[in-house]
Amino acid sequence: MPSLMRRPAAAALLMLLLAAAGQAQPRSREDCEAAHPAAWGRAGKDVVWVPTFDAVALAMLSMAEVTPRDLVLDLGAGDGKIAIAAAKAPFGARAVGIEYDPDMAKRAACLVQVEGLADRVRIVEGDIFKEDFGGASVVTLYLLPHLNLCVRHRILALEPGTRVVSHRYKMADWVPDQSVEIQGRDVHLWVVPARVDGAWEFHDSQETPFTIELRQTFGTLSGEITRGGAREALLSATLHGLELRFTFDAAGVPVSFSGTVRGGEITGVLSTGTAARTAVGRLRGALRGAPWAEMPPDCRRYYDR
Numbered sequence: 001m002p003s004l005m006r007r008p009a010a011a012a013l014l015m016l017l018l019a020a021a022g023q024a025q026p027r028s029r030e031d032c033e034a035a036h037p038a039a040w041g042r043a044g045k046d047v048v049w050v051p052t053f054d055a056v057a058l059a060m061l062s063m064a065e066v067t068p069r070d071l072v073l074d075l076g077a078g079d080g081k082i083a084i085a086a087a088k089a090p091f092g093a094r095a096v097g098i099e100y101d102p103d104m105a106k107r108a109a110c111l112v113q114v115e116g117l118a119d120r121v122r123i124v125e126g127d128i129f130k131e132d133f134g135g136a137s138v139v140t141l142y143l144l145p146h147l148n149l150c151v152r153h154r155i156l157a158l159e160p161g162t163r164v165v166s167h168r169y170k171m172a173d174w175v176p177d178q179s180v181e182i183q184g185r186d187v188h189l190w191v192v193p194a195r196v197d198g199a200w201e202f203h204d205s206q207e208t209p210f211t212i213e214l215r216q217t218f219g220t221l222s223g224e225i226t227r228g229g230a231r232e233a234l235l236s237a238t239l240h241g242l243e244l245r246f247t248f249d250a251a252g253v254p255v256s257f258s259g260t261v262r263g264g265e266i267t268g269v270l271s272t273g274t275a276a277r278t279a280v281g282r283l284r285g286a287l288r289g290a291p292w293a294e295m296p297p298d299c300r301r302y303y304d305r
Helices: 007-022 029-035 054-063 081-087 102-114 145-156 297-304
Strands: 071-075 094-099 121-125 138-141 163-167 178-182 185-191 198-204 209-217 220-227 230-233 236-240 243-250 253-262 265-271 276-284
Touching: 029 102, 054 081, 054 138, 054 163, 054 178, 054 185, 071 081, 081 094, 081 102, 081 121, 081 138, 094 102, 102 121, 138 145, 145 297, 198 265, 220 236, 220 243, 253 276
Parallel strands: 071 094, 071 138, 094 121, 138 163
Antiparallel strands: 163 185, 178 185, 198 209, 198 276, 209 220, 220 230, 236 243, 243 253, 253 265, 265 276
8 A cells, every 4th residue: 555655746646647638639620629619609809709601611712712822811710710721722822810719719729730730820819900911812701891891991901912702791882893692691702902093104015195094992993094185084994903904985996905003003905906005004193092991980999999
């Protein structure tokens, strides 16, 4: 029989063994869910947790055309489902999920570990109104309409061409480029537009000059062309990320332009249907302000708390 002097040491050893067992690495999704339980409707800071259906998550990433070259930023990551899906085949992207709830963030991080994706997915326990969005080429979100509106200006400040996908809710007057319904849930896609609101001096390959005056609200454009001292409205103008198109009438012949915006320069091709020539436009002066890209005043409360 062990002496009374040995019993405290044995008890201490037993406690250490139990503690070590409690800290064992999770091996399955079930381990993570048991260690960090969460139920539908779990209250968060600004939203409750409602998991995204698998089919909806896949549709969101497919609509955004996610590839291994992308960094996907998931706002309100919950259990990390979208960030994890973005890193797996067929997408193979890097992903960051921002989640405010500490327990949900731990659940998501645990699931990342058991999926073997720690080298491609990072879960940040943080506030979407405080954390950095920089570097993201795709943004996904399942928030609420007003929260969408209050992060919209930060999304619009990302690089033109950044794809944005929202589960269920839109972003006020920023009209989606595409909307689909998956298992009764709406999914909306936007592409962050380049800024083109201003005057652009063009020369084509025949050194013919003309000026395009563009006015912009999100990706919606209107404008005029001035050629040979005559000014007239453009027949059409569209902007999709960095891709700019406009058409105008040249003595009864419709002329179309298709090009790419690169900061203060636009390069592309003018076409009449029977002939084509290159054209380059450069910004004259500064771009106009973009009130449509500013934060609504009543959103300040989310950033000041």
